[in-house]
Amino acid sequence: MRLNCETVAKGVLTVVAFSALASLLLIAVFIFKEGLPFMLKVGLRDFLFSSTWNPQVGQFGIYPMIVSSLYVTFGAMVIGAPLGIAGAIFMNEFLPRSVMRIIKPTIELLAGIPSVVFGFLGVMVLAPFIRAHLGGPGLSVLAASVILGIMVLPTVISISTDAIGAVPNSYREGALALGATRWQSVHMVTIKAARSGIIASIILAMGRALGETMAVIMVAGNTVKVPHAVTDPVRTLTANIALEMANATGMAREALFATGVVLFVVIMILNAVAMSAIKGRGNK
Amino acid sequence: MAVTVLGAATLLTVVVLVFIIAFVLVKGLPGVTWEFLSSAPKDMGKAGGIFPTLVGTVLLPLLAIAIALPLGVGTAVYLTEYTRENQLTRALRFGTDCLAGIPSIIFGLFGFIFFVVMLKMGWCLLSGALTLAIMVLPTIIRTSEEAIRSVPNAYREVSFSLGATRWETVLKVVLPNALPGIVTGMILGIGRSIGETAAVIFTAGSSLRMPMSVFDSVRTMSVHFYILAREGISNENAYATAAVLIISVLLINLVAYSMMHRFIAKRSK
Amino acid sequence: MRTLFGKVCSAGLVTVLVLATGCGKPRENITLAGSTAFQPFAEKLADQYMTTHPEVSITIQGGGSALGIQSALSGAAQVGMADLVKLPQEAAALKSIVVARDGIAVVLNPANSITALKLEQVRGIFSGAVKNWKEVGGPDHAIAVISREAGSGTRSSFEQIIGGVALTGEALVQDSNGTIRETVANDAHSIGYLSHGLVNEKIKSVTVDGFACTEKDIMSGQYKLVRPVFLVYKGDASPACKAFLDYMLSAEAQELLHQNGLIRAK
Numbered sequence: 001m002r003l004n005c006e007t008v009a010k011g012v013l014t015v016v017a018f019s020a021l022a023s024l025l026l027i028a029v030f031i032f033k034e035g036l037p038f039m040l041k042v043g044l045r046d047f048l049f050s051s052t053w054n055p056q057v058g059q060f061g062i063y064p065m066i067v068s069s070l071y072v073t074f075g076a077m078v079i080g081a082p083l084g085i086a087g088a089i090f091m092n093e094f095l096p097r098s099v100m101r102i103i104k105p106t107i108e109l110l111a112g113i114p115s116v117v118f119g120f121l122g123v124m125v126l127a128p129f130i131r132a133h134l135g136g137p138g139l140s141v142l143a144a145s146v147i148l149g150i151m152v153l154p155t156v157i158s159i160s161t162d163a164i165g166a167v168p169n170s171y172r173e174g175a176l177a178l179g180a181t182r183w184q185s186v187h188m189v190t191i192k193a194a195r196s197g198i199i200a201s202i203i204l205a206m207g208r209a210l211g212e213t214m215a216v217i218m219v220a221g222n223t224v225k226v227p228h229a230v231t232d233p234v235r236t237l238t239a240n241i242a243l244e245m246a247n248a249t250g251m252a253r254e255a256l257f258a259t260g261v262v263l264f265v266v267i268m269i270l271n272a273v274a275m276s277a278i279k280g281r282g283n284k
Numbered sequence: 285m286a287v288t289v290l291g292a293a294t295l296l297t298v299v300v301l302v303f304i305i306a307f308v309l310v311k312g313l314p315g316v317t318w319e320f321l322s323s324a325p326k327d328m329g330k331a332g333g334i335f336p337t338l339v340g341t342v343l344l345p346l347l348a349i350a351i352a353l354p355l356g357v358g359t360a361v362y363l364t365e366y367t368r369e370n371q372l373t374r375a376l377r378f379g380t381d382c383l384a385g386i387p388s389i390i391f392g393l394f395g396f397i398f399f400v401v402m403l404k405m406g407w408c409l410l411s412g413a414l415t416l417a418i419m420v421l422p423t424i425i426r427t428s429e430e431a432i433r434s435v436p437n438a439y440r441e442v443s444f445s446l447g448a449t450r451w452e453t454v455l456k457v458v459l460p461n462a463l464p465g466i467v468t469g470m471i472l473g474i475g476r477s478i479g480e481t482a483a484v485i486f487t488a489g490s491s492l493r494m495p496m497s498v499f500d501s502v503r504t505m506s507v508h509f510y511i512l513a514r515e516g517i518s519n520e521n522a523y524a525t526a527a528v529l530i531i532s533v534l535l536i537n538l539v540a541y542s543m544m545h546r547f548i549a550k551r552s553k
Numbered sequence: 554m555r556t557l558f559g560k561v562c563s564a565g566l567v568t569v570l571v572l573a574t575g576c577g578k579p580r581e582n583i584t585l586a587g588s589t590a591f592q593p594f595a596e597k598l599a600d601q602y603m604t605t606h607p608e609v610s611i612t613i614q615g616g617g618s619a620l621g622i623q624s625a626l627s628g629a630a631q632v633g634m635a636d637l638v639k640l641p642q643e644a645a646a647l648k649s650i651v652v653a654r655d656g657i658a659v660v661l662n663p664a665n666s667i668t669a670l671k672l673e674q675v676r677g678i679f680s681g682a683v684k685n686w687k688e689v690g691g692p693d694h695a696i697a698v699i700s701r702e703a704g705s706g707t708r709s710s711f712e713q714i715i716g717g718v719a720l721t722g723e724a725l726v727q728d729s730n731g732t733i734r735e736t737v738a739n740d741a742h743s744i745g746y747l748s749h750g751l752v753n754e755k756i757k758s759v760t761v762d763g764f765a766c767t768e769k770d771i772m773s774g775q776y777k778l779v780r781p782v783f784l785v786y787k788g789d790a791s792p793a794c795k796a797f798l799d800y801m802l803s804a805e806a807q808e809l810l811h812q813n814g815l816i817r818a819k
Contacts, residue, residue, distance in 0.1 A: 009451035010366060016358030020425065021376060023418050024383050030394050031386070055703065086293035094287060103298065105537045108468075110301055111475035112533030113308075114506035117526045120513050121304065123732055128739045137697050137740065139725055150304070153297060155472060159427060162465045166434035183286050197430050204426060207385030214481060214510075222702070222726035233725055238387040242482065243702035243728055245389060260390050267385035271378060326600075396620075401627055407584075407614055486620075491612040492596060501612055511615065516731035516751040517593055 031264060035257035047258065053224045055244065055252040062259060064226045068141070068234035069210060069266070071227060072220065075145025076152060076209040081202055083149075084156025088198075091157075092164040093186050104161060111154040119218030122147045127219055136231030139221035144234070147215050152205035159204065163197020164190060203274050207267055213238040237263050305530060312527025315520050321528065325492055325508075330518045334525055336494050340502030341532065343409060343495065344488055345477035348416035353470055355417070356424030357459075363425075364432045365454055377429070384422040391419045392486035400487060407501040412488025419483060420473035427472065431465020432458055460548075467544050471537055478533060481510040505529045580607075581793050586614040587621015587634035588706065590730065590748060591782050594653070594815060595634060598806050602797055609793050618706050622647070625785050631794050633785040638710035640783055647785040652801050654816040656749035657711050657778040658758035658766040660734075664741040667691045669760045672715060672777070678744060679712075681721025686742065698724040699736055699745035710780035711746050746778075750814020771816050779816065 039047055042060055050061025087107075091100045122143055131138030167190050175185035191198070221233020222243060235243075241256045319333055326332030363373050395415030405411045435458050443453040459466070484490075489501030490511065505525050512522040585595055592615045599611035616624075618635040622644050625633030633647070640649060659675060661667060667690060670678075677683035678696055687693045700720050701708035707730070712718060727733045730747040737745045738755035749766040752758050758766050761778065770776035784798060800806055807817045 006449045006451045009454075013358050013362040013366060016355055017362035020355040020359040020421055021380075024380060024421060026398075027383060027386070027391065027394055027418060028379070030398075031390060083293050083297050086290045087297045090287075090290040090294040094290065101541075105534070105541055106305075107297070107301060108471055108475065108537050109305065109530065109534050111472050112478050112536070113304075113526075113530060114479035114481060114509060116481055116506065116510045116513065117308065117529075118304075120522070120732075120735075121307065123735045124739070125307070127736075131740065137725055139736070150300060153301070154475075157297070158468045158472060159430070162427075162468050163430065163434065165464065166431070168436060187286070197434065200426055200430050203381055204384055204423060207381065211385040211387040213387045213389055217728050218732055222728075223723065225722060235726070238389070241387060242389050243726065245393070257390075260386065264382055264386060267382045268378070271381050275378075401629055406629060407586075407612075485615055489612070489614045490592070491614060493610070493612060501614065511589065511592070514729035514731045515590060515593060516729075516734050516747075516753075 028264070031257060031260045034254060035259070035261040038251065038254035038258045039261065041251075042255075042258075047255075048262070051224075051226070053240070055255065058251070060251075060255045060258075062237065062240065062262065064224050065235055065237045065240050065259070066262065066266070067226050068220075069236040069238070069263075071141055072144045072148065072216065072234065072236055073206060073209045073270075075141060075230070076148035077202070077206055079145060079149030080152040080156055080205060080209070084153050084201070084205070085160055085198060087153075088157050088160035088164055089186065089191065092161055093182070093190065104158070107154050107157050109154075110150075111158070115151065115212060115215040116218070118147050118151055119215035122215065122219035130231065134231050136229070137221060137233055139219055139233050140231045141220070141227050141234050142230040144216050144220040144236070145230075147219055148209045148212055151212065151215060152209050155205045155208060156201045159201035160194070160198045163194040163201070166197070167193040199274060203271055206270055206274070210263065210267055210270070211238060213242045217242055237266075308523060308526045308530055312523035312525070315524030316527055320524060324494075330521065334505060334508060334521075334528065336492055337503050337505045337508045337525070338528070338532075339494060340488075341478060341504040341506070341529070344412050344416065344484070344502055344504055345474050347409060347413035347498070348420065348477045349470060349474055351413060352417035352420050352424055352473060356421050356469070356473075357428045357466060359421075359425050360428035360432055361454055361459075364429055365450060365458065377426075380422040380425050384426070388419060388480055388483040389486075391415055392483035394418075395483060395487035405499065407487065407489030407491070409488055409495055409498045409500060409502055412484050412502070413498075415483055415487045416477045416480060419480070420476050423476070424466075424469045424473050427469030428462065428466045431462035431469070434465065435461045463544055463548065467540055471540055474536060474540075475533060478504065478529070479506055480504075481506050485510075505532070580610045581791065582610050582612065583632070583791075583794050583797060584612045584614060584624075584630040585621075585632040585634055585784075586616055586624040586630035588618045588636045588782065589615040590636055590655075590707075591634045591653075594810055594813060597809060597813065598801055599797075601806070601809065602800050606796075609797065611797065622785060625787065628787075631786060631790055632798070634782065635706065635785060636780060636782045637706040638713055638780045640785065644785055646787075648788055649783045649785045650798065650802065651781045651818050652784050653782045653807070653810050653818050654771070654779050655707075655782060656766045656768075656771045656776065656816055657707060657714075657746050657780065658749040658752050659744065659746050659761060659778070660737050660752060660756045660758050661744055662737055662739075662741045663755070663757050665691060665757075667759060668757075669763065672762050675761060676715045676718055679715065679720060679724070680718040681723060692742075694742045697740055697743040699733055699740075699743055700724045700726055701733065701746075702726050702728045706780065707746065707748065711778060714778050714780075748814070768811070768816060781818075782815070 049063050051063050052059040052061045126143050127138035171189050172185050175189040216236050217239045222235045223233040224235050227234045237259050241259050245256050322335050323333035324336055399405050399411035439457050443457045484507055490503045490507050491501035495502045509522050509525045512518050592613050595613045618637055621633035621635050624630035674689050730751050733745045733747050737743045764770040764776040771779050
């Protein structure tokens with residue numbers, strides 16, 4: 001009786017896992033099927049490194065968009081990751097449980113606010129503020145980075161908090177027993193133990209920032225140019241897809257799927273870099 | 285000294301987040317009356333309420349999570365408990381992480397071409413839920429995996445030494461201990477589903493009728509806000525919708541957490 | 554889990570199952586899909602029509618003009634709504650009617666002293682030839698040009714009418730009427746264009762070649778920035794569908810559209 005239950009469970013789980021992975025594979029195949037032929041037709045170098053984007057005359061260079069996406073994502077992580085991790089550490093280690101029980105749901109609340117609301121607030125509040133104090137049109141790299149940084153905060157905080165909270169108390173007590181101060185036990189023991197969860201939160205956040213569309217369209221300005229200052233308007237890869245998709249046919253449409261492929265590859269590279277960063281530090 | 289820096293960072297975060305919530309509530313709550321909540325939109329959304337969208341916002345993410353949670357947690361369990369860590373699992377994990385970064389508009393297009401047109405389901409709850417489920421699957425898999433991995437091996441060993449099978453161990457020891465992390469993933473997933481606009485418009489549509497079956501189109505509050513704000517129909521109603529949205533998400537989070545705490549408390553008796 | 558959690562789950566499951574089977578008496582479904590700008594207007598007309606014709610159930614979807622045409626072609630929708638200045642080639646297989654017209658207003662921030670522009674000046678500004686407000690009689694400051702995205706019907710209509718220019722590479726791009734309005738309302742040195750029905754007290758519209766974006770000047774043909782809203786459908790559409798299309802061209806429906814900011818079809 002017990003053996004049957006066990007085999008059934010294993011069978012069900014295998015099916016579940018494979019169907020989940022199959023559906024994810026379906027999406028990947030979909031993107032590549034629509035986008036790859038185009039990249040072969042137009043040539044990778046022209047597509048990736050040319051600066052002219054003008055689908056009506058057959059020019060499909062996305063270089064400014066690639067650079068802009070990278071800048072905006074980097075900016076978002078510069079704002080969101082330190083604040084998020086610091087917040088997670090502080091809440092877990094230095095705040096009483098009861099206070100944390102109120103703050104954590106409030107922060108997660110923000111994960112449920114639609115990106116359009118953030119974008120709208122950006123247009124109404126943030127962009128005018130930037131224009132008044134820093135110059136430029138207000139719709140800029142900075143605006144997009146700030147909004148995205150705020151948007152990924154809940155992801156970084158929630159997942160890091162869980163990772164830190166899961167570190168067994170015995171680790172902390174062990175460090176304290178060896179004479180470490182509170183802070184030393186936190187940064188030498190607890191954080192290291194929670195490292196993989198914290199990195200997971202950053203990777204998920206990076207993915208979210210790179211793939212965000214709606215909020216970025218509303219505050220980045222969407223000009224196709226390589227930015228020279230944080231107050232310059234930019235167009236990210238995702239914004240390009242969303243802006244042009246609605247009326248793109250034929251080659252233009254394939255170009256947008258090809259942009260999806262590029263996004264996928266960029267994310268793969270970023271993730272790989274993050275992974276090797278973990279491995280590198282783990283060997284010390 | 286370091287603690288002060290951390291504290292300051294946390295304070296900054298909380299202040300910013302509270303500011304955003306307060307801004308939307310201050311601008312939006314005045315418009316939220318009982319009539320607003322219980323009647324249908326009239327006059328293109330300039331007047332009337334948002335009741336059909338409330339229903340849509342409850343049903344769509346609920347259905348999406350009902351599909352994604354078992355699939356995601358099941359996959360996470362399979363990857364951690366039933367297979368050894370090898371090239372394949374690492375590749376799979378890498379793949380799911382990458383999919384988390386694909387813009388929602390591509391998922392929306394996929395959903396439109398596959399569910400709405402190819403499978404002829406049309407714009408409906410089911411198309412939307414299936415598409416959203418695929419979108420949040422990477423998040424759920426990843427967070428569940430992290431949560432399950434963080435359960436100390438000692439717990440499993442004790443369970444095995446008492447004669448339990450792997451499945452019994454998973455069900456009675458590992459999962460309950462991984463619950464906080466799994467719930468986090470679920471909440472992030474629900475949050476993302478509620479907040480999605482492009483993917484939802486392409487698959488579940490944006491009809492203002494009350495849905496009578498899973499094959500009916502629905503409009504969620506996020507989509508309603510999107511349309512009101514972008515087409516410049518009514519900023520007041522847009523803010524009011526956003527206010528209701530924020531409060532709904534708060535309620536969902538509170539309910540999920542209190543259920544989880546009650547579950548944990550009962551178990552430790 | 555014979556607990557509250559279990560009960561909530563079962564209740565949820567039952568709701569889903571009930572929904573899956575559906576309820577209510579069968580009615581003919583007509584779906585319109587396409588232009589998000591026209592969607593609210595279509596909803597209003599549909600609401601009005603269904604009070605006198607309860608035997609049909611009309612659903613309006615958005616997704617954009619291109620999606621509307623695609624849906625009409627693939628059968629996902631019975632009618633596509635497209636606010637383009639000219640229908641694209643693939644729509645040749647469909648029948649089309651013009652249900653309304655929409656004036657495009659050229660808008661500035663109220664703080665800007667300019668109230669009138671000539672068509673060549675508008676062309677110069679949007680193509681980047683004119684870069685400073687003082688060249689057209691305004692203050693000495695760079696012009697912030699704001700445009701719609703490349704696929705927008707409003708934009709292609711606008712650009713074709715002002716003379717087929719290419720938009721300057723310095724222009725900011727926003728993807729909807731509402732955000733253009735907010736951006737122009739917040740930037741004293743900006744210029745943009747949007748549906749005239751959306752002009753409110755936060756922005757002001759200027760006259761072009763002496764004519765204003767009002768119904769009077771549009772109907773007389775003197776204000777040139779106008780674009781049509783097309784409805785496309787397959788030739789074998791059902792009678793109920795055609796009846797609704799006829800309704801939308803009727804005096805009552807056209808009056809409703811007019812009250813809400815569109816221009817009549819004729």
